[in-house]
Amino acid sequence: xxxxxxxxxxxxxxxxxxxxxxxxxxxxxxxxxxxxxxxxxxxxxxxxxxxxxxxxxxxxxxxxxxxxxxxxxxxxxxxxxxxxxxxxxxxxxxxxxxxxxxxxxxxxxxxxxxxxxxxxxxxxxxxxxxxxxxxxxxxxxxxxxxxxxxxxxxxxxxxxxxxxxxxxxxxxxxxxxxxxxxxxxxxxxxxxxxxxxxxxxxxxxxxxxxxxxxxxxxxxxxxxxxxxxxxxxxxxxxxxxxxxxxxxxxxxxxxxxxxxxxxxxxxxxxxxxxxxxxxxxxxxx
Ligand SMILES: [Zn+2]
Numbered sequence: 227x228x229x230x231x232x233x234x235x236x237x238x239x240x241x242x243x244x245x246x247x248x249x250x251x252x253x254x255x256x257x258x259x260x261x262x263x264x265x266x267x268x269x270x271x272x273x274x275x276x277x278x279x280x281x282x283x284x285x286x287x288x289x290x291x292x293x294x295x296x297x298x299x300x301x302x303x304x305x306x307x308x309x310x311x312x313x314x315x316x317x318x319x320x321x322x323x324x325x326x327x328x329x330x331x332x333x334x335x336x337x338x339x340x341x342x343x344x345x346x347x348x349x350x351x352x353x354x355x356x357x358x359x360x361x362x363x364x365x366x367x368x369x370x371x372x373x374x375x376x377x378x379x380x381x382x383x384x385x386x387x388x389x390x391x392x393x394x395x396x397x398x399x400x401x402x403x404x405x406x407x408x409x410x411x412x413x414x415x416x417x418x419x420x421x422x423x424x425x426x427x428x429x430x431x432x433x434x435x436x437x438x439x440x441x442x443x444x445x446x447x448x449x450x451x452x453x454x455x456x457x458x459x460x461x462x463x464x465x466x467x468x469x470x471x472x473x474x475x476x477x478x479x480x481x482x483x484x485x486x487x488x489x490x491x492x493x494x495x496x497x498x499x500x501x502x503x504x505x506x507x508x509x510x511x
Pocket of ligand 1: 243361363364427428477478479480488
């Protein structure tokens with residue numbers, strides 16, 4: 227049987243459980259040394275490209291941001307040969323000028339998560355650079371596609387990642403605003419960290435559902451749900467435009483582990499090494 231491969235990975239967030247923009251879709255049940263991904267991976271074609279899709283919370287929204295098996299999701303995409311991932315996520319706005327239904331492509335993250343496994347490397351020591359958490363090359367292309375489709379979009383900004391599942395208090399929300407953060411969500415960490423460890427380019431397409439609780443404004447649940455639906459349509463439009471635009475280019479993400487592995491790998495037993503082979507195989511002499 228021909229090995230299934232895909233070049234681009236999409237991780238769909240709230241409201242996006244099925245890409246429905248690909249042709250010739252197949253579902254793959256993939257196992258990883260870190261357990262099962264959130265759902266079967268859907269592979270399909272968009273234009274000339276093979277694209278892999280995972281629903282981050284699983285069909286039926288089974289996993290909270292804390293419970294998502296981020297390691298299995300990223301590892302499964304790595305196993306399929308994915309080189310670039312777009313993480314789609316719903317966020318709240320911390321700034322007046324970032325309005326509901328806007329799209330933000332952030333360039334920084336501030337991590338306030340507490341209970342997540344945020345590395346593949348439990349058995350060896352690896353310090354990857356994370357000063358620039360998102361791939362600039364990928365983010366620029368995403369911005370281009372979003373603008374082309376006529377959506378209000380902002381390139382850059384800080385994504386604050388909270389643990390959840392509860393939303394913030396007003397006190398927290400006001401502090402986050404004072405600190406200058408732009409949007410708040412629950413999933414970019416550890417997804418971006420793991421993608422970097424897997425040497426995969428990663429960018430976030432954040433769709434704004436509403437203002438966070440700092441704004442004294444009554445927003446009904448039905449309005450938020452309506453925005454989630456509108457945003458899901460926007461994401462599909464943008465990805466359809468973006469995927470053919472994507473061209474291979476040079477960026478540091480693909481060599482993130484070069485000089486980052488500190489442990490003398492000859493001292494690690496072969497069982498543990500086998501588990502990591504897909505990630506670090508090319509650095510084993
Ligand atoms: Zn990159």
